[in-house]
Amino acid sequence: xxxxxxxxxxxxxxxxxxxxxxxxxxxxxxxxxxxxxxxxxxxxxxxxxxxxxxxxxxxxxxxxxxxxxxxxxxxxxxxxxxxxxxxxxxxxxxxxxxxxxxxxxxxxxxxxxxxxxxxxxxxxxxxxxxxxxxxxxxxxxxxxxxxxxxxxxxxxxxxxxxxxxxxxxxxxxxxxxxxxxxxxxxxxxxxxxxxxxxxxxxxxxxxxxxxxxxxxxxxxxxxxxxxxxxxxxxxxxxxxxxxxxxxxxxxxxxxxxxxxxxxxxxxxxxxxxxxxxxxxxxxxxxxxxxxxxxxxxxxxxxxxxxxxxxxxxxxxxxxxxxxxxxxxxxxxxxxxxxxxxxxxxxxxxxx
Amino acid sequence: xxxxxxxxxxxxxxxxxxxxxxxxxxxxxxxxxxxxxxxxxxxxxxxxxxxxxxxxxxxxxxxxxxxxxxxxxxxxxxxxxxxxxxxxxxxxxxxxxxxxxxxxxxxxxxxxxxxxxxxxxxxxxxxxxxxxxxxxxxxxxxxxxxxxxxxxxxxxxxxxxxxxxxxxxxxxxxxxxxxxxxxxxxxxxxxxxxxxxxxxxxxxxxxxxxxxxxxxxxxxxxxxxxxxxxxxxxxxxxxxxxxxxxxxxxxxxxxxxxxxxxxxxxxxxxxxxxxxxxxxxxxxxxxxxxxxxxxxxxxxxxxxxxxxxxxxxxxxxxxxxxxxxxxxxxxxxxxxxxxxxxxxxxxxxxx
Numbered sequence: 001x002x003x004x005x006x007x008x009x010x011x012x013x014x015x016x017x018x019x020x021x022x023x024x025x026x027x028x029x030x031x032x033x034x035x036x037x038x039x040x041x042x043x044x045x046x047x048x049x050x051x052x053x054x055x056x057x058x059x060x061x062x063x064x065x066x067x068x069x070x071x072x073x074x075x076x077x078x079x080x081x082x083x084x085x086x087x088x089x090x091x092x093x094x095x096x097x098x099x100x101x102x103x104x105x106x107x108x109x110x111x112x113x114x115x116x117x118x119x120x121x122x123x124x125x126x127x128x129x130x131x132x133x134x135x136x137x138x139x140x141x142x143x144x145x146x147x148x149x150x151x152x153x154x155x156x157x158x159x160x161x162x163x164x165x166x167x168x169x170x171x172x173x174x175x176x177x178x179x180x181x182x183x184x185x186x187x188x189x190x191x192x193x194x195x196x197x198x199x200x201x202x203x204x205x206x207x208x209x210x211x212x213x214x215x216x217x218x219x220x221x222x223x224x225x226x227x228x229x230x231x232x233x234x235x236x237x238x239x240x241x242x243x244x245x246x247x248x249x250x251x252x253x254x255x256x257x258x259x260x261x262x263x264x265x266x267x268x269x270x271x272x273x274x275x276x277x278x279x280x281x282x283x284x285x286x287x288x289x290x291x292x293x294x295x296x297x298x299x300x301x302x303x304x305x306x307x308x309x310x311x312x313x314x315x316x317x318x319x320x321x322x323x324x325x326x327x328x329x330x331x332x333x334x335x336x337x338x339x340x341x342x343x344x345x346x347x348x349x350x351x
Numbered sequence: 352x353x354x355x356x357x358x359x360x361x362x363x364x365x366x367x368x369x370x371x372x373x374x375x376x377x378x379x380x381x382x383x384x385x386x387x388x389x390x391x392x393x394x395x396x397x398x399x400x401x402x403x404x405x406x407x408x409x410x411x412x413x414x415x416x417x418x419x420x421x422x423x424x425x426x427x428x429x430x431x432x433x434x435x436x437x438x439x440x441x442x443x444x445x446x447x448x449x450x451x452x453x454x455x456x457x458x459x460x461x462x463x464x465x466x467x468x469x470x471x472x473x474x475x476x477x478x479x480x481x482x483x484x485x486x487x488x489x490x491x492x493x494x495x496x497x498x499x500x501x502x503x504x505x506x507x508x509x510x511x512x513x514x515x516x517x518x519x520x521x522x523x524x525x526x527x528x529x530x531x532x533x534x535x536x537x538x539x540x541x542x543x544x545x546x547x548x549x550x551x552x553x554x555x556x557x558x559x560x561x562x563x564x565x566x567x568x569x570x571x572x573x574x575x576x577x578x579x580x581x582x583x584x585x586x587x588x589x590x591x592x593x594x595x596x597x598x599x600x601x602x603x604x605x606x607x608x609x610x611x612x613x614x615x616x617x618x619x620x621x622x623x624x625x626x627x628x629x630x631x632x633x634x635x636x637x638x639x640x641x642x643x644x645x646x647x648x649x650x651x652x653x654x655x656x657x658x659x660x661x662x663x664x665x666x667x668x669x670x671x672x673x674x675x676x677x678x679x680x681x682x683x684x685x686x687x688x689x690x691x692x693x694x695x696x697x698x699x700x701x702x
Contacts, residue, residue, distance in 0.1 A: 013583060018411040033406075042405045053589070054393045055384075056560045060369040085436040085563065088582040112582060119579055209407045210588030212436065228470055231439040231463060232364060237561030238404070238589050 012111075014308040014318070015209070020301070027304040032327045033320075035306040037146060037177060037285035040323025041256065042207030043246040052237030059232065061240050068247045069215050073200055074188040079220040082227050083235045083243075087176060087201045087214030091116030093229050094197050094216060098122075098170045101137030106130060106152075108313065109142045110174065130156065134163045142174040143185065147308070147318040148287045149280035154185045161187075165195030172197045179205035179253070180260055180283045194219045202239075204284060205256070206246045213239040260284060263321045270332060271319075274339040285320045293317045296338055303334035363462075365659040365669070366560070371652070378655040383678045384671070386657040388497060388528060388636035391674025392607065393558030394597040403588035410583065412591050417566075419598045424551055425539040426568045433577040434586045434594070438527060438552045438565030442467030444580050445548050445567060449473075449521045452488030457481060457503075459664060460493045464525065481507065485514045493525040494536065498659070498669040499638045500631035505536045512538075516546030523548045530556035530604070531611055531634045545570045553590075555635060556607070557597045564590040611635060614672045621683060622670075625690040636671045644668045647689060654685035 012019075014035030020027075066078040075081055084090045091112055095103065100121030105113045107126030117124040122138060130152060133139035139160065144151045161171040173187050175198055187198050198217040203209035213235060216226055227234075235243070246252070264283040271278050271288060276296065279289040285308075290296065293316055297309045308318040322328045363370075365386030371378075417429040426432055435441045442463055446454065451472030456464045458477030468475040473489060481503060484490035490511065495502045512522040524538050526549055538549050549568040554560035564586060567577055578585075586594070597603070615634040622629050622639060627647065630640040636659075641647065644667055648660045659669040673679045 013407075015407040016410055018409055036407065038405075038407070042401075045401060045404065050393075050396060051561065053396065053559050053561045053593075054389075056364075056366040056387065056389070056554075057563075058369055059367055085440070085587065086584060088584055089436070089440075091582065092580055115579075116582070203407075208404050209584075210402065210404045212408075212584065212587040228466075229443055231442065231467070233437060233439055233560075233563065236436065236563040236587055236590065239587065242404075 012311065014306070014320075020306050024301040024304070027302055029304060032305045032322060032330050034322060034331070035308040035318075036209070036320050037282070037318070038204050038209045038320065039207035039256070039260065039284060040321055040327070041259065043242065043249070043252065046245070048238055048241055052241050055237070057233050057235060057237050057240050061244070062235060065235065065240055065243045065247070068244055069200070070217075072247045072250065072253070073198075073215070073217060074183075074186060075198075075217045076189065076192045080191050080217050080223060082216045082218070082223045082230075084214050084216065084226075084230055085234055085236060085239065086203070086212035087174070087199050088112060089212075090199060090214055090216050090226070092119045093226055094172055094199070095120035095122060095138060097197070097222060097225065098138045098168075102135065103138045103140065104133050104136035105140045106133060106142070106145075108148075108310075110146045110176075113140045113142070113172075113174065130160075133160055136164065136169060137167075138170045138172060139164055140172045140174065142176065144177050144182070144282050146177060147281070147285065147310070147316070149282050151182060151185055154187060154190075157185075157187055158190060161190075161193075161196050165193075170195055170197065172199065174199045176201040176204055177282045177284055180257055188217050191217045192219050194222075197222065202243055202247075205253075206242070208242055208246070211239040211242055212236070213243050257283070260321065266328075267319065267321060270328075270335065274335040275342075276335070279316070281318070283321075285318050287316065287318055289316045291315060292342070295342075299338040299341070300331075300334045303330070303337065305331050305334045363662065365657070365671075371657050375652040375655070378653055380655060383656045383673060383681050385673065385682070386659045386669075387560070387671050388633070388669070389555050389560045389671065390558035390607070390611065390635060391672055391678070392610065394593065394600070394603065397596070399589055399592055403592050406588070408584050408586060408588050408591050412595070413586060416586065416591055416594045416598070419595055420551070420566050421568075423598045423601065423604070424549075424566070424568060425534075425537060426549075427540065427543045430571040431542050431568050431574060433567045433569070433574045433581075435565050435567065435577075435581055436585055436587060436590065437554070437563040438525070438550050439463060440563075441550060441565055441567050441577070443470045444577055445523055445550070446471035446473060446489060448548070448573060448576065449489045449519075453486065454489045454491065455484050455487035456491045457484060457493070457496075459499075459661075461497045461525065461527075464491045464493070464523075481511075484511055487515065487520060488518075489521045489523060490515055491523045491525065493527065495528050495533070495633050497528060498632070498636065498661070498667070500633050502533060502536055505538060505541075508536075508538055509541060512541075512544075512547050516544075521546055521548065523550065525550045527552040527555055528633045528635055531608055539568050542568045543570050545573075548573065553594055553598075556604075557593070559593055559597070562590045562593055563587070564594050608634070611672065617679075618670065618672060621679075621686065625686040626693075627686070630667070632669070636669050638667065638669055640667045642666060643693075646693075650689040650692070651682075651685045654681070654688065656682050656685045
């Protein structure tokens with residue numbers, strides 16, 4: 001068990017071009033940013049009505065959003081859905097649903113969960129054993145996990161939720177990447193039994209991370225408690241309009257799942273060609289593990305291709321999917337460069 | 352002193368067309384919505400870069416926003432500015448800066464302050480005497496006040512802040528309408544001394560309430576505490592882009608202040624012509640007080656003109672500014688109808 005004393009400090013993330021420029025000042029720009037798990041093929045942009053910006057968001061429009069979210073995520077009803085300006089801002093509020101105690105996070109995973117639990121007053125720690133989570137007041141699992149794609153099955157999660165609930169505890173399942181499956185393992189349909197909060201992210205699968213839209217699915221009373229914290233108008237007009245349209249567009253979603261699946265296979269083949277072992281991930285990002293991950297990160301970064309590295313795990317990287325053909329070409333060329341230098345070095349050593 | 356036991360319950364607000372349709376199902380539409388204090392002349396809309404929607408908001412762009420906000424609001428530096436997705440979502444977080452105790456709100460005023468204080472665990476009450484606020488652990492003042500426009504002078508506020516600070520307390524000044532003055536009474540420049548949080552709203556003066564953008568100005572340590580609660584990416588891409596451009600546009604701001612001042616005078620003259628006494632307000636809304644306020648609210652509502660009424664204060668109304676000429680004409684015609692019926696009724700009684 002790793003205690004997270006400094007967990008309240010800011011966490012490093014992917015997705016910052018400012019940070020990329022500081023790290024790789026001589027890289028060709030624009031960067032090919034594969035440092036996040038955000039879909040590069042965003043939901044088609046459309047013109048917003050002026051009132052989406054000028055007027056206060058309408059309560060009736062928010063109800064439409066929670067209705068369609070309940071339907072597409074498989075929650076029992078709209079009363080089980082709290083909408084928020086991003087999942088991130090939900091984390092400390094969800095962690096505050098339980099009075100300060102022991103928060104256990106199944107790690108390694110998205111670092112903001114530990115930080116949020118610590119902010120809410122919990123003693124927060126990461127554990128690597130699923131069974132150990134039962135000792136928590138609040139247990140947090142990212143499913144499928146970021147960055148390695150590990151999946152915990154629904155039956156196991158429900159068993160854990162039952163144990164926690166019996167002691168007044170809470171299971172939080174962050175399903176930020178569940179849009180690309182395995183959806184049969186989602187706990188969205190089980191939240192009304194209580195003691196479970198499921199987090200869903202809009203921006204990643206729909207490629208609209210700038211809008212800030214996320215959801216907490218829970219029993220109706222817990223949803224009311226969360227909504228009271230955010231007050232009316234928590235979701236901005238643009239997020240309401242895109243959320244309602246994109247979540248209702250199940251054809252786009254089905255097509256995008258297929259496309260991402262093909263793209264992920266293409267990315268695996270590319271990594272494989274240059275001897276970069278893919279060890280997991282989802283179809284929104286791939287997780288690679290190799291002794292010289294730090295070298296690969298730097299070599300690609302200097303060529304303007306950004307992967308996500310993890311300061312405490314120097315042997316792994318996460319790579320999002322390239323979008324345009326030009327991005328695929330630049331990744332391929334950067335990988336080829338890196339592999340050729342690596343092979344040259346290996347030959348030097350043999351001599 | 353009025354205890355606010357039910358303060359956690361949802362609060363009625365202006366600005367909902369859904370509610371207006373339910374109240375006045377036979378009214379001509381679209382409604383002339385004067386039920387808020389939101390500027391009808393919004394900052395000019397512009398096309399957003401696609402990345403404002405698709406990418407995560409950049410930390411560097413957020414720093415530009417807090418820089419320009421500090422400058423235009425008169426805060427000591429960007430380190431004194433926490434940006435959030437609306438002022439509303441800040442309220443419970445600001446109330447939580449002080450451990451649960453006694454929250455006193457100078458009333459009558461915006462009802463969400465009491466609700467937020469109660470959510471944060473405080474015993475919340477409204478008081479009508481400024482001096483009584485010194486007994487609070489957290490004292491909350493809207494300045495200028497909504498809906499009556501009452502102004503508390505900066506010197507008095509600083510004296511109160513000093514008393515509260517000496518006991519570990521906090522003064523919260525909600526300057527949601529301070530963009531239209533009197534800006535010399537703002538406490539924005541005084542926040543670094545500690546024990547003071549100033550709230551500023553972007554959406555009202557700039558007429559972009561749907562974007563959700565608000566600020567808390569405070570000492571740097573308090574700003575850090577608030578930012579930790581919201582995490583990275585709290586402000587959406589569209590709000591960042593509009594916030595940076597509009598706050599930097601001091602010419603537009605100066606021109607808009609003049610325009611609103613003229614419009615408010617025009618509205619006062621219109622009310623006066625029909626015997627509706629204006630008792631206060633700001634140049635973003637006017638506050639009228641008359642025995643038959645409820646009758647006026649209904650008469651105008653049935654003609655599709657929405658004012659803001661207050662269920663616990665049946666003799667007062669708030670009216671925002673009409674925007675287009677057509678809105679002014681519809682207000683004038685609805686007032687004329689109402690006044691003529693009122694005068695007819697008075698003549699009947701005399702006979």
